[in-house]
Amino acid sequence: MFDLSFLQILTRAIAAIIVMTFMGFCATGFARVLGDRGVVYDGKLTLNPFVHCDLFGLLAGIVGRVCWVRPIAIDPVENRMGRATPVVVALLTFAALFVFSRVVLLSLPLVAVHWPISSAALADATIRMTSSMAVWTLVINLVPVPPLLGGYLLLSLTPRTHKWLAKRHLYVSIALAALIVATHRSLSETPFGALVNFLGGP
Template sequence: MFDLTLQIVLFRLAGLLAIAGVHGAALAGSARLLGDPGPAYDGRLTLNPLPHLDFVGGIGLAFFRLGWVKPVAIDPAMLKAGRAGLALAALAGLAAVLLLAIALRAARQPLLMASTGNLALGGVALLDIAADLCRWFVIFNLIPVPPLTGGLFLQAVAPRATALLARYRAGVIAALAAFVASGWAFRVLHPGNDLLAALFG
């Protein structure tokens, strides 16, 4: 987990940019389809990763494979499905990242056929590291705590608890960062990543 090289960090940063763009656009797009145009007005309905990046969460992804992107503000009162729409939007965002992981893995063979030598090896390493990062992102962000995507699940079933956690946002982020940096999150969630790898490659 902590055996890092500059190349690995750079490849993870590339994966982070892809994840941020795909996840943010999917989450904002699903919210729009469900009735809330707010995320689109906020500039989140875009594949450009920059509006979706979170500093602390990005560091977690780059160095520990576990982190998050900037939450998308969704108003459940605007959703056709009400608070259940929050869970649907969260699932759409995470499913998009999982599909990204599948697409990255599927691109390995065409890349190997189209190139040779160090270019092929470097390209395959980039695809593998980015796909691995996608799986870890999905597993970690299923945890129902804001600012993770799973926080939308909590908001759907317990909005008062979500509001309470929002009051202590800095403490929640510090706790998540400690959970990741200590290695406990990696150990706890490793079986979930292994399952996704077995199911989707």
């Protein structure tokens, strides 16, 4: 499938789940810090992967190293920064993803020294893929379309447009996944790839 080996599929699936869970938890946590209690009532403030992982985001992660999370409803009215809150949440989450992409690589020496030899190659590949996917996910999520984090820009500027797209989340996710699958071979040659290189992504 898409010239991927079983090891690549496995490592990308694990990496996508880790990145989606981290990203969803961070976005929810930042929203809560800024005053939105609704995200807690929605059960989003958790590290449970099943709460954050989007099925089509997982597919895009496996094929194109890009993923996104299930929608996180943020109410600008209920937050301390008003209509700017969703954008601030997105920016903080982007920063967290970037830091995460660098920090996760620090575990590689520990794997080399302490991890069982029988599965060290899998652990090493998964860590590297997690770092790479975090950067690619950060860059693609800059696009201002929900369910991508960049969609929060629409929520701040044109709430009606965001609401219209959010209601069609499933169709947008399918379209995004199809686009990633169709273009995954050439993504690195686009401006997204140039930005990934600028950020130091693999």
